[in-house]
Amino acid sequence: VRKEISLALVEGARVGDYVIVHVGYALSLLDVNEAERTLALFAAAGMAPADGATP
């Protein structure tokens, strides 16, 4: 999908960045490191039996 969107509402967006888009406007930059960290947290859910929270 190709779509023209406005970067007027975000600061410092550069070519190659990911952005969160809503009704044609980028609302924030996507932090790639945080995205990877969240995915790693998801993956860890399968390993640790709920950090001792299981009765």
Add this chain to the structure above:
Amino acid sequence: VKYVEEFRDGALAGVLAAALAREADPARDYAFMEFCGGHTHAISRYGVADLLPAKVRMVHGPGCPVCVLPIGRIDMAIRLALTRPDVTLASYGDCLRVPASDGLSLLKAKARGADVRMVYSAADVLALARQRPDREVVFFAIGFETTTPPTALVLRQARAEGLANFSVLCNHVLTPAAMAAILDAGQTRLDGFVGPAHVSTVIGSRPYEVFAEVYGKPVVIAGFEPLDVIQAIRMLIRQVNEGRAAVENEFTRAVTRDGNARAQALVSEVLERRASFEWRGLGSIPDSALGIRREFAAWDAEVKFGLGYRPVPDHKACECGAILRGVKSPTECKLFGTVCTPDNPVGSCMVSSEGACAAHYNYGRFRDSVAA
């Protein structure tokens, strides 16, 4: 799309859901409200509700822009479009289908000859006004803090360009005010909130801190993908189990505590709080919506065309109000799926894919029929 598909991974969803089920205390139940219609849609579309233990109940919130817009506000737009042949009225797609007074919607007004246009973005309306100096182009602007900055931006552009044939009928509303109204009403038991994704990219996580600190309710901001939602519910369960109430952020890839400062500054430059605003289902809430500042009055359609607001009651049998307050579920409405369907909606909750009734009709009713 990168950073979208990964957050929809089915196998990982099963792993997360199993972790969630292990952490849910079998001795108690949990009721969480997903405030935002984007989450309501994700929960229905991806079957997140099916992955949750029976004791974890999700209550749909009022965070669906067209759902909370009262009939009286849509009537204002319809009256303007029908009585002023020089007016071109533009709005977002879902907005055009919401039933209003006299069996009309903006789409039906179009069929009667009004010049009503569907647009994807506020910039489209501005472009339309530039192309058609012979027309009064009015943007019927709706939505929460996500659609508000674009509206403020086009108002500022219109003033800078001296674009005299453009104006905005402003209906922007505020998320924290609605959350407070639901908690203050106290009509439904809630153990916490799944906080909005896109709204929070703009306002940040700070405005929710009052709900943890004053109301004692946990809030976990979540992305719009199914794994985000499951993880956020898991984080809410943990807070409840530990007797904590804090604002936590699952959507760290896009949301900070302070939010988008540029967008916030723009909005406060152009718009200001209205003393009070009527919401469908929630009634009149003080300080819950934005109007256009005096400096921009020449681009304020309410001022320009002398539009007044007249409250109109909802359809008698429609339960949208109670559903928006989290008091009833769609299937508790007599009209659901019989008289009221997405093709022929009676109430606003059946119009938008983010509405609780439309989401349940499109995805959830199959589950009901299996259970029955």
